[in-house]
Amino acid sequence: MSGTGGDSGRNADRSTDRSIGDGPASPAPSAPGAVSPAQSAPGGPGGGHAASAVPDEGPRPPSWRALITGLLMALVMATIMVTTYVSAQHAVVARDLPWGVTGSSPLTTAVQEHISLKIHHYKDQAALEDAANRTEIYGGFVTQSNTVVIAEAASLVAPGQMPALYEKAAKAQGQHLAFKVTNKLPKEDPLGVVPGIAVFVLLVAGYLGSTLAMQRTGTAAARRRVLSLIGYAIVAGLVFDVIIGPILDAYPDAGTNFWPLWGEFTLMCLAVALLAATLQSLIGPIGTLLTVVIVVFFGNPSTGGVNGTAYLPAFWQYLGPVLPPWNGTTLVRNTLYFDGNAITQQLIVLSIYVVVGAALVTISTYGHLLWWRGTKRRPPISPEEEGGIAAIPPA
Known part of the structure; x- marks a missing residue:
């Protein structure tokens, strides 16, 4: 009996020692940079609410300089894009359109009054069509037969524009035209x-x-x-x-x-x-x-x-x-x-x-x-x- 009582006393003493060791006077070792409960509480020990380890709890205020810089970059990029795309495509006007001829003709002279052409000379229609197939020209005019040749795949505009201009000139001069399309676009x-x-x-x-x-x-x-x-x-x-x-x-x-x-x-x-x-x-x-x-x-x-x-x-x-x-x-x-x-x-x-x-x-x-x-x-x-x-x- 006495042994049992002695053991109970010793257990109580050890419990008391652990309770004292867990108190504020004997803080447990912590990892470097760790925040103690006393430091984390806003009011010191027993302060009630635990605080974040980061001093600034609320959302960080927006950086207006960074925001404005980002928006300005976006505006610059968009400005470059609208300038390049519109300046390149706003006016569909031919400038030195490559055009073949097999000789001089008043019809070609009349057409040149309405469109800018860069004239290439060929000996006959076969040579002209071969040049169109080699993408040297968008088409041409065969003087001997009054034939307008168009390479359809070279442009969507030229096949409608060039025949119309030649037809208008031919009508004014009382001449008849023939038309031929090469390099046709496929159904696909x-x-x-x-x-x-x-x-x-x-x-x-x-x-x-x-x-x-x-x-x-x-x-x-x-x-x-x-x-x-x-x-x-x-x-x-x-x-x-x-x-x-x-x-x-x-x-x-x-x-x-x-x-x-x-x-x-x-x-x-x-x-x-x-x-x-x-x-x-x-x-x-x-x-x-x-x-x-x-x-x-x-x-x-x-x-x-x-x-x-x-x-x-x-x-x-x-x-x-x-x-x-x-x-x-x-x-x-x-x-x-x-x-x-x-x-x-x-x-x-x-x-x-x-x-x-x-x-x-x-x-x-x-x-x-x-x-x-x-x-x-x-x-x-x-x-x-x-x-x-x-x-x-x-x-």
């Missing part, structure tokens, strides 16, 4: 819009692929990025080709045109992806927005669309051939509707974008071109810096 694409749509999608796929690769890797110039983009472009080109051709039947002779278009789609997508990767490597995430400005805001309007580049203002006629969209659209259109003629220049320009872009991205991966940044490594890219991903305007 009666308006000739497929090349432009396909290329626009490839533009978006190219810079989105590069941007999302940058986002996922956390750096604008990850090693093996060029090889990754090459694989991506090959797969994207194949997917788009299968959808546009065999599945949707949106271009003629899918069995014949499928293989060259796969290569052209791949080249187009890769050229834009490496352009974006180069700019992102050299100037950071803002390179995405710059890519959008180059290929979408300036490049897309410079293609001329279904009207043809002859109906663009002079500035856009000179700009288009140095940018990927014009070369891609012309490459696809000539492959489909002009027997694959006159595509050498387009292949060379797009290949230059690929080779130069791959070289610059590879070199900048190892920092050789980033001397202005010093030896400091670029920090990870934050989601806020990837705003260019959302800047996808309509075609």
Whole structure:
């Protein structure tokens, strides 16, 4: 009995010791940076409500400077877009429209009073039609037979405008005309819009692929990025080709045109992806927005669309051939509707974008071109810096 009572006393003493040790006088060891109950209570010990470890409990006040800066950037981008698209397409007026003739005629002289033509001379109708098939001219006039020849796939405007002007001149001079259409648009694409749509999608796929690769890797110039983009472009080109051709039947002779278009789609997508990767490597995430400005805001309007580049203002006629969209659209259109003629220049320009872009991205991966940044490594890219991903305007 006495032993039991002694044990009870000792247990009570130990319980008392633990109670005293748990009190404020003997705080338990805590991890560095931990907040004690006394510190967390707003009124000291026993203050009632627990406070957050972060001193500022409420929502952070908006940064008006950041908000205004973001809105101004959006306004600048939209201003650039409305200026480029409207200035390129608001007036469908021919400027130096390439036109073939087989000799002088008062009818051509009369037509030139109403439209700007760049005259090319050919010996006969066969040579003129061959030149139209090589995309040198939009059509022509055969003096010997009073025949107006039109290359339909070159433009949607010229096939209606040029015959009407010649017919008006012929009526005034009491002459009769004949008409012939070459390079007709197929039933699969009666308006000739497929090349432009396909290329626009490839533009978006190219810079989105590069941007999302940058986002996922956390750096604008990850090693093996060029090889990754090459694989991506090959797969994207194949997917788009299968959808546009065999599945949707949106271009003629899918069995014949499928293989060259796969290569052209791949080249187009890769050229834009490496352009974006180069700019992102050299100037950071803002390179995405710059890519959008180059290929979408300036490049897309410079293609001329279904009207043809002859109906663009002079500035856009000179700009288009140095940018990927014009070369891609012309490459696809000539492959489909002009027997694959006159595509050498387009292949060379797009290949230059690929080779130069791959070289610059590879070199900048190892920092050789980033001397202005010093030896400091670029920090990870934050989601806020990837705003260019959302800047996808309509075609």
